[in-house]
Ligand SMILES: *[C@@H]1O[C@H](CO)[C@@H](O)[C@H](O)[C@H]1NC(C)=O
Ligand SMILES: *[C@@H]1O[C@H](CO)[C@@H](O)[C@H](O)[C@H]1NC(C)=O
């Protein structure tokens with residue numbers, strides 16, 4: 046149980062539990078039984094079903110106080126004798142358990158048993174779930190009572206003809222299913238009042254008066270019981286043949302009035318206790334429902350009682366409204382009646398909807414003239430007998446029940462309380478879990494019934510609640526244990542007003558409210574923080590497995606402080622009343638921050654290599670790209686080449702600042718690889734070069750690997766000579782620029798020369814050609830011209846042509 050009262054404390058305990066690996070342990074030490082601060086045995090039992098109370102007088106009065114409410118095994122461990130431990134649990138006892146019968150009819154038919162057990166008693170402790178099993182069997186050859194309730198409105202006249210011999214045929218068919226079958230008969234039309242029927246005087250004796258197709262019928266009636274259930278099926282035929290149809294005005298019929306009477310008039314109808322009760326309701330129209338009666342001025346709701354007069358007619362037909370579906374369902378269930386709606390196809394959907402609202406009903410389609418009625422009844426009967434469904438009657442609100450059905454295939458179906466598709470004679474079992482949710486007020490009636498729908502058989506369940514402690518029965522008033530001024534009950538004293546203390550040994554001061562306030566840290570808080578007892582205005586704190594609980598309100602302890610990696614105050618402080626008091630050199634909520642900076646000093650004596658700050662004894666690098674315990678690694682830092690150069694110098698050539706010095710060994714732990722030629726295309730590596738004393742150039746690359754090692758890849762020897770001389774390089778560069786320039790000039794010169802030569806040659810040849818062709822110089826024109834004169838001026842074109850010639 047997780048009550049708000051215990052909230053904060055439980056939360057802390059839970060946190061503790063999460064951090065500490067010994068979760069189980071902690072659950073036992075700081076458990077809900079103790080933290081509930083129960084002051085009496087009854088309160089303790091209500092906290093959780095696993096809480097127990099120690100009623101031993103001397104328990105927990107030694108060095109330090111302990112709670113009387115705890116897990117049973119804890120109480121025992123703490124020295125409570127087991128006979129003083131109050132720890133009731135839920136239990137079941139079976140009071141009547143006669144075996145299931147295998148056959149229904151026979152010499153001992155009154156003893157047919159279809160449910161087992163028949164009576165049990167439950168002793169429930171609130172919150173403690175328990176279960177019991179029950180078995181149900183549809184026994185073979187069980188007696189059947191069938192009451193045929195027929196609509197006698199005019200439209201049913203052909204049906205009446207068809208069922209004349211129903212009795213004989215039905216008895217024959219049912220005889221195959223049961224050796225003990227009885228049949229009864231009743232009819233209905235509607236309320237004989239306006240607007241449901243014809244009420245004019247000329248219709249009183251014959252409502253069909255003047256109706257050409259069918260001029261004679263009997264007066265309208267609500268319900269008429271004609272034949273009580275009997276095994277003489279010929280009587281059924283006789284009675285049916287005597288019936289005549291009637292006539293009513295509106296389409297809906299008063300069938301629900303008739304169903305209710307047929308269900309509740311047990312004596313008149315003759316329902317047997319030990320038989321299946323089938324009520325076949327044959328109609329070809331919709332029924333009137335509750336409130337329809339108001340149309341005729343009937344405001345009184347149906348009272349659910351039998352109202353048959355000495356003529357076996359429903360006498361309240363024109364006094365009460367039609368019954369509601371709920372009332373109908375209740376009365377049918379109460380009398381274990383299976384209702385079969387035999388209706389024409391048109392009405393199937395409507396009545397199907399009714400079956401959803403009225404439990405234990407089925408609907409079958411009746412042919413227009415009732416030809417298939419026997420088949421219909423057999424089908425419905427088989428349908429009903431293939432199902433077992435449990436219903437619970439008078440279910441007390443504070444008990445929760447959950448069912449698991451095990452049907453014929455042996456597979457448990459949780460949450461189900463019914464089985465279908467059974468064969469007659471099959472046994473099904475149910476597992477019923479029961480749990481009381483609380484303690485009911487004393488004197489309330491505690492029993493309920495579990496019943497398979499439609500069976501007379503039932504399981505009676507008597508419930509009593511384990512809400513009291515046995516020790517309360519021997520409570521002593523004015524006990525000497527309680528200084529003769531209190532009631533000694535289950536190990537504790539309940540003092541008379543004005544006295545207080547564990548033994549009523551203190552007398553109250555002037556202010557009576559002092560008692561409680563002196564043991565509370567603040568208004569609204571628990572007495573002694575829920576971790577101790579108030580005695581004479583002082584808190585006596587409980588013992589705990591984890592450490593000490595102390596403070597004037599038991600508000601402090603030395604074990605619920607902040608932890609780091611599961612260690613209280615990181616092991617660098619003391620826990621005081623929920624707060625870590627750190628040892629010198631440590632700070633922080635959980636004392637995990639060391640003020641020591643020596644671990645931040647890098648090999649070169651600087652704090653974090655000058656690239657970061659020392660926080661809680663660890664370097665936090667600020668320089669971009671820097672990492673490592675002391676930020677010593679940083680390939681991209683500007684001075685990277687400078688620091689590594691010294692290592693190359695001292696390690697490879699034993700020269701430089703660190704040469705002949707132990708510090709080379711200490712500071713230069715990098716891996717150095719020497720190569721003939723250096724590859725410089727690795728993007729992760731930084732290329733460094735420096736000039737040696739003898740004007741050579743030393744090259745190396747520096748890279749940091751993911752594994753944390755830095756690798757220096759260096760040339761075996763520095764590169765010496767012209768190739769690397771800066772001047773040589775300069776000269777070479779200048780030289781090559783000049784050379785390229787000269788070459789380019791030469792090429793240009795060559796191209797120009799070749800071009801010029803070609804042009805000149807072309808000019809020469811052109812000139813020589815010109816000399817030969819001087820005679821046909823295009824500029825030269827012959828000085829002589831010839832002209833012809835045309836004589837015909839009419840034709841413009843001719844003269845033009847003549848001009849060309
Ligand atoms: C039957 O019930 C269904 C669903 O509840 C509803 O849609 C339908 O209209 C009902 N039919 C009749 C005829 O009342
Ligand atoms: C009945 O159900 C309970 C739990 O709901 C389970 O512990 C018990 O074993 C079940 N009994 C049987 C016979 O299946």
Ligand SMILES: *[C@@H]1O[C@H](CO)[C@@H](O)[C@H](O)[C@H]1NC(C)=O
Nearest residue numbers: 521522523524529530531541
């Ligand atoms: C208990 O003591 C009170 C006062 O001391 C007295 O009034 C009462 O009658 C006593 N009850 C019994 C049962 O002795």
Ligand SMILES: *[C@@H]1O[C@H](CO)[C@@H](O)[C@H](O)[C@H]1NC(C)=O
Nearest residue numbers: 608609633635637638639661
């Ligand atoms: C100290 O503990 C706090 C809280 O658990 C944590 O956030 C922090 O990282 C820890 N510091 C160190 C240096 O371990």
Ligand SMILES: *[C@@H]1O[C@H](CO)[C@@H](O)[C@H](O)[C@H]1NC(C)=O
Nearest residue numbers: 702703704705706707708709
């Ligand atoms: C080694 O080198 C360090 C740093 O350059 C210097 O402080 C120290 O005196 C040197 N020690 C010796 C023995 O040369």
